[in-house]
Amino acid sequence: MTTTTLDQAHPAKRSTLVEWLTTVDHKKIGILYGASAFIFFLLGGIEALIIRTQLMGPNGTLVSPEFYNQLFTMHGTTMIFLGVMPLSAMFFNFFIPLLIGARDVAFPRLNAMSLWVFLLGGLFMNASFLLNAAPNGGWFGYAPLSSRQYSPGLNMDFWVIGLQILGIASLAAGVNFFTTILNMRARGMTLMRMPMFVWSTLITQVLVLLSFPIITVALIMLMVDRTFGASFFSVGGGGDPLLWQHLFWLFGHPEVYILILPAFGIVSEILPVFSRKPLFGYSAMVFSMAFIAFLGFGVWSHHMFATGMGPLADTFFSLATMLIAVPTGVKIFNWIGTTWGGSLQLRTPMLFALGFIAMFIIGGLSGVMHSVAPADLQQTDTYFVVAHFHYVLFGGSIFALTAGAYYWWPKMFGTMLSESIGKVHFWLMLAGFNLTFFPMHFAGLLGMPRRIYAYPAGLGFEVYNMMATAGAFLLAISILVFMYNMWVSARRGEPAPADPWGGATLEWSIPSPPQEWNFTDEPIVTDRDDLWAQKRAAGVRTLPEPALSDGKGIHLPGPSWWPLIVAIGILIFFIGFMVPHTYAFPFGPITIAGFLLTTVGIFKWAYEPPDANATHH
Amino acid sequence: MIRPLRNLTRRPYPLLLLGAFCVLAISGCIGDGPYPQSTLDPKGDYAEMVDRLFRITVYLATGVFILVEGALLWAIFRFRGKPDDPEVAQVHGSTTVEIIWTVIPALVLALVAVPTVKTILETGKVPATSPDGQAPLKVEVIGHQWWWEFRYPEYGITTAGEMHVPMGRTVDLRMKTVDVVHSFWVPQFAGKRDVFPNRETRLWFTANATGAFPGACAEFCGLQHGRMDFYTVVASPEDFTAWVATRQADSTLNPSGLPMTPVTDSATLAMIPAQVAEGEKLFLTKGCIGCHSLSAMTPMKGMTGPNLSGIGARRMIASGWLENTDENLHRWIKTPQLVKQGVLMVVPEMTDAEVDALVAYLRTKQ
Numbered sequence: 001m002t003t004t005t006l007d008q009a010h011p012a013k014r015s016t017l018v019e020w021l022t023t024v025d026h027k028k029i030g031i032l033y034g035a036s037a038f039i040f041f042l043l044g045g046i047e048a049l050i051i052r053t054q055l056m057g058p059n060g061t062l063v064s065p066e067f068y069n070q071l072f073t074m075h076g077t078t079m080i081f082l083g084v085m086p087l088s089a090m091f092f093n094f095f096i097p098l099l100i101g102a103r104d105v106a107f108p109r110l111n112a113m114s115l116w117v118f119l120l121g122g123l124f125m126n127a128s129f130l131l132n133a134a135p136n137g138g139w140f141g142y143a144p145l146s147s148r149q150y151s152p153g154l155n156m157d158f159w160v161i162g163l164q165i166l167g168i169a170s171l172a173a174g175v176n177f178f179t180t181i182l183n184m185r186a187r188g189m190t191l192m193r194m195p196m197f198v199w200s201t202l203i204t205q206v207l208v209l210l211s212f213p214i215i216t217v218a219l220i221m222l223m224v225d226r227t228f229g230a231s232f233f234s235v236g237g238g239g240d241p242l243l244w245q246h247l248f249w250l251f252g253h254p255e256v257y258i259l260i261l262p263a264f265g266i267v268s269e270i271l272p273v274f275s276r277k278p279l280f281g282y283s284a285m286v287f288s289m290a291f292i293a294f295l296g297f298g299v300w301s302h303h304m305f306a307t308g309m310g311p312l313a314d315t316f317f318s319l320a321t322m323l324i325a326v327p328t329g330v331k332i333f334n335w336i337g338t339t340w341g342g343s344l345q346l347r348t349p350m351l352f353a354l355g356f357i358a359m360f361i362i363g364g365l366s367g368v369m370h371s372v373a374p375a376d377l378q379q380t381d382t383y384f385v386v387a388h389f390h391y392v393l394f395g396g397s398i399f400a401l402t403a404g405a406y407y408w409w410p411k412m413f414g415t416m417l418s419e420s421i422g423k424v425h426f427w428l429m430l431a432g433f434n435l436t437f438f439p440m441h442f443a444g445l446l447g448m449p450r451r452i453y454a455y456p457a458g459l460g461f462e463v464y465n466m467m468a469t470a471g472a473f474l475l476a477i478s479i480l481v482f483m484y485n486m487w488v489s490a491r492r493g494e495p496a497p498a499d500p501w502g503g504a505t506l507e508w509s510i511p512s513p514p515q516e517w518n519f520t521d522e523p524i525v526t527d528r529d530d531l532w533a534q535k536r537a538a539g540v541r542t543l544p545e546p547a548l549s550d551g552k553g554i555h556l557p558g559p560s561w562w563p564l565i566v567a568i569g570i571l572i573f574f575i576g577f578m579v580p581h582t583y584a585f586p587f588g589p590i591t592i593a594g595f596l597l598t599t600v601g602i603f604k605w606a607y608e609p610p611d612a613n614a615t616h617h
Numbered sequence: 618m619i620r621p622l623r624n625l626t627r628r629p630y631p632l633l634l635l636g637a638f639c640v641l642a643i644s645g646c647i648g649d650g651p652y653p654q655s656t657l658d659p660k661g662d663y664a665e666m667v668d669r670l671f672r673i674t675v676y677l678a679t680g681v682f683i684l685v686e687g688a689l690l691w692a693i694f695r696f697r698g699k700p701d702d703p704e705v706a707q708v709h710g711s712t713t714v715e716i717i718w719t720v721i722p723a724l725v726l727a728l729v730a731v732p733t734v735k736t737i738l739e740t741g742k743v744p745a746t747s748p749d750g751q752a753p754l755k756v757e758v759i760g761h762q763w764w765w766e767f768r769y770p771e772y773g774i775t776t777a778g779e780m781h782v783p784m785g786r787t788v789d790l791r792m793k794t795v796d797v798v799h800s801f802w803v804p805q806f807a808g809k810r811d812v813f814p815n816r817e818t819r820l821w822f823t824a825n826a827t828g829a830f831p832g833a834c835a836e837f838c839g840l841q842h843g844r845m846d847f848y849t850v851v852a853s854p855e856d857f858t859a860w861v862a863t864r865q866a867d868s869t870l871n872p873s874g875l876p877m878t879p880v881t882d883s884a885t886l887a888m889i890p891a892q893v894a895e896g897e898k899l900f901l902t903k904g905c906i907g908c909h910s911l912s913a914m915t916p917m918k919g920m921t922g923p924n925l926s927g928i929g930a931r932r933m934i935a936s937g938w939l940e941n942t943d944e945n946l947h948r949w950i951k952t953p954q955l956v957k958q959g960v961l962m963v964v965p966e967m968t969d970a971e972v973d974a975l976v977a978y979l980r981t982k983q
Contacts (some may be wrong), residue, residue, distance in 0.1 A: 064958060065840050065841060065843060065844075065958055065959065066840060066958070066959070068843075069837075069839075069840065069842075136840075137837075137839075138837045142797075142798055142836070142837070143798075144796070144797050144798070144814065145797040145798065145837070145838060145839055150762075150796065150797050150839060235814045235815040240815060241798060241813060241814065241815070242813060242816070275696070276698070276702075276704065276705055277705055277706075277707060277708065278707055278708070278709050280708065280709070280710050280711075281709075281710035281711075281715050282709065282710065283710075284710065284715050306800055306808070306809050306810055306811045306835070306836070307810075307811045307813075307818070308810050308811065308818040308819060308820075310741065311737050311738055311741035311742075314737045314741070315733075315734050315737050315738075318730070318733050318734070318737065319730055319733075319734070322726045322729065322730055322733075323726075325722060325726055326719060326722055326723050326726065329718065329719075329722040330715065330718065330719055332685065333685075333715075333718040334710075334715070336685070336688050336689050336692055337710070337711075337714070339689075339692040339693070339696060340692050340696065341696060341705060341706060341708060342696050342698070342705055343696065343698025343699075343702040343704075343705045344692075344693060344696050344697045344698050345698060345700060346693075346697060354689070354693060357689055358686060358689060361682065361685050361686060361689075362682065365678040365681060365682055366678070368674070368678065368726070368729070369671070369674045369675070369678060371733075372670055372671070372674055372729060372733045373733065373737055374666065374667045374670055374733065374736040374737055374740050374808065375667055375670050375671040375674060375733075376808075377667065377807070377808025377809055377810070378656040378664075378667055378671065378804060378808045378809070379656075380809065380835070381800060381802075381809065381835040381836055382656075382835065445655065445656050445657055446652045446654065446655045446656070446657070447652065447653075447654025447655050447656060447804045447831075447833070448654075449802065449833050449834070449835045450835075450837070451837040451842055451843075452833075452842060452843035453842075453843040454843050454844075455843075456846075456937075456938060458653070459652065459653060459654045459831065460650050460651060460652040460653075460654075460655070
């Protein structure tokens, strides 16, 4: 028999390191995503602190202009692609199979490959700091500044190639989760019975699948411009720099929703549980999210009002952008409606979820202000915009991801996070966040442009910058408190029961942490909040603690080295494009070596039996 | 460790919320002005239209903010429960309520949309005539890494770092860049407009106050994006005409700033201080003349540096970052890389005395 039966009594013989490097278990992959993303998040945070220290007072001289430009470029790139997206991916990985009652994702080895490609891409991009050549052209890489002519160093090569690599990880994960959600739901879980986080993940993957190809193509064009001397974006060769802006934002705006929709989903899971009341207007929540995602592809040029597109385009993109406020408003009202008449349990996850709503309202309102094209001509590229998108990205995404971390930590690791430390974390983060970013609205309206490494005295920016800097350090302290909380939980955390919060969804029906096969018996779903329905049917508040099983007879895919090897091959392949092309043959030896490694890896992967390295019982 | 924290967090919410609110409220009014680059104090028609629109959005956003955050806070305080509370009514939604809170925001947005479209159309077209009855004054704005050039085709003059415009006459800006994308921002008068190497972009305004107003590049344009400022100098029509005449008088000088016909009159020659004469010689021999024209009129091709006509009278040097004092000008010429790392100006080694002579010479260019 080649069935894989993993037994608690017969642990695998592989070392822990090998086990994690070859794992295809969505839960381990989720934890690796989370751990790497959290470290990248800390790096991005340190970059932010240096930026804030430089801008504390006028004419800051802490860092050179060159290093400052590298810092803000890497801060933005890191927080978006290496922080928020993979932190969301952590929850996709760990919880989508649990929420839909599956034993793994549709393509477990592809899932491992996504992880390794992401991690290697992130390390690659940050390795640029070691060469003193970190990307310095902004996270948006506008042409022609990003061309070889104006950015001759390796800096923007790291950016172009790093993003390209990260895009592969996102696309592979997009295919995987789209398929997983559509094909692997437990019996009885119709689409309209799916938990809202599953819906938000599904819609996010649609956005990824439709928008990442755009940036992929744009990055290939830019890479070919830089490496082979083409001229898609350079005027001298008949190209057009504005084309880059359209391609970038055609990706960039859906990307904004890729960052926020998972947050919507997390909050939509937490609010009902801690209000002890179902989500208000489930269908409206689904359709509003789908509508936001759809509109997200029709508003990209609101990032470009200052380019002077003319009254017709300005009008269209203004009105389309305003229209997004309607479904977004529906979501906010429905969240408040969920709490209305409930019995609110203000535990830490709930505090962060409520904090999310409160902060996201502010970011949403300033977003509507930006949709007003003539007013945006004053606001765009100022600190007002910096304030706005931090209210949606930090006040929105990060608050929700933190809520999710507190909510799901017990399930992931089997211990509780401390409530009291969690509350200190929440209030410090709320205060630090507002102190950092609210004054930026004023700095921007008073005329402070973005991305300047210093500002002169006498323009009235001083007070607001001083406040923002103080707030940034308060925020940093709140993150330290969070880390302390994780450490305490890991050291001596209270053991978590299967269902510590009175959950409504399937992940709370299995032990904390889940066993490798998740569900010993595949669940059959009969209701939208299925666990609540089960409890109601049984007339109890908490179901009895589920028993651990030996998992006999359960098939699971075996671990594999090939995803990691393919990821390394992809990295090497792209590194070959970093330097201007000088070979007679179109590709250099590094590219060819990477291509061969990738190809061999894919073949070996394809012909490896699904349970090749599995521990046999 | 954990016990005192617990005490601290027992009932802090009202207090902390009050604190958070104070941060928000105070941060709006503790600024120590003045705010010369502010968007909130328009000095021109275009900016006034934008400002009116902006204020509508602020009022509506504030109203929505108070209502929605109020509802949220109310729900938090009103519906706060205890762990052993009985089950509450399991409401799944309400179509009526949801229709109401879909339609009302849509109506509120319509209140914003109508003036938005109106303003887009109003600002989208350069007026054919300016309020003073003349045709608008065309000014060509050219972005460079990292300074701004201004050309006045009507008068044939070129300048840099300071855009002089008359009060009351509409200015019609025709903009482009010679290198990367920049964004020209005149917060007091209009908004910002990006400049491209392959297409002309437009912006316009009519200034209604005199004075010198700082502006900045607003699109990241490389190493010294942070130091690409300029001034808009609004003068009364008479003063502006006088300024134009002064600049045009430069046309009696050749591009190096020397009289078209060399001074031979020994009395005139004797009046030129030796240091200035030395500075003039250095300007010609040390390579300055290779990039910088001293004549505002029809500068020669290949003048890649800022036009220096009237440099002695400009407010700022190094793109709005250094006050135009002799000491700063000396520093700027002697060690440009220390003042503004990466600046494209290349200077040969010069003694302090030589630099002083150049400063003295440039100072005569009023």
